[in-house]
Amino acid sequence: MDELLDRREMLKRSALLTGGLCLCRPTDSISATQSTCCHTPDIDSTSFFIQQDTLFIDLQREKILNKQGNAVFVSIPEQEIEMIVIHSNNNEYFALERFCTHGRQVVSFNKKRNIVQCNGYNHSIFDLSGNVIKGPAPRALRSFRVVFKENRLEILLAGG
Ligand code: FES
Known part of the structure; x- marks a missing residue:
């Protein structure tokens, strides 16, 4: 009978068995470079630097975040930075910690629901x-304060 199940149905069933799995994206496309409601790509490592408690992101290099309705993860554990940076459907930028306050699972941006x-x-x-x-x-x-300046984001790491 399992051979007759389509891939999505199999994922649903395995999610029930394993205690949870986001089903909004087929797992075979997880490496795609767009964010979806349960997948957030990592930031282009050549697109940012940190200086004096500020994270600078060059949006000309960071092509995913440059588009509305996308998000990227910024993970720099040695500096205790674990963040999701979002370019909303309304053309605003947001930066939030990327771990849920319930059980420390990662969070993702859901473009459809904003x-x-x-x-x-x-x-x-x-x-x-x-x-x-x-x-x-x-x-x-x-939440971290984000300033947009000449195709660049400045995210203030202190405070928040
Ligand atoms: S709802 Fe439980 S970890 Fe997010």
């Missing part, structure tokens, strides 16, 4: 400022 959602089974939902729309997340995602 929200941030946890990739974990419970799917907590946050607005683009990081506020909780739907739990079980107990508190907001940390």
Whole structure:
């Protein structure tokens, strides 16, 4: 009978068995360089640098983030930076911590709904400022101030 199941149905069933798996993207396209509701690509490593508590992102190099309705992860563990940077459907930029405040699963930008959602089974939902729309997340995602200047983002790492 399993041979008759299509791929999506098999994923659904395995998600139930494993306790959760986002089904909004077929797993065989996970390496695609666009963000979807449960997949966020890593930032182009040549597109950013950090100087004095500010993360600078060159949007001419960072082609994914340059397009509206996309997001990228910025992960620099040695500097304790774990962030999702979003270019919203409304042409605004946001930077949030990338781990859900419920169980530390990563969050992703859901372009269709213009929200941030946890990739974990419970799917907590946050607005683009990081506020909780739907739990079980107990508190907001940390939010970082973003300034857009001449095709460049400046994200203030202190405060937030
Ligand atoms: S870890 Fe996000 S809802 Fe549980």
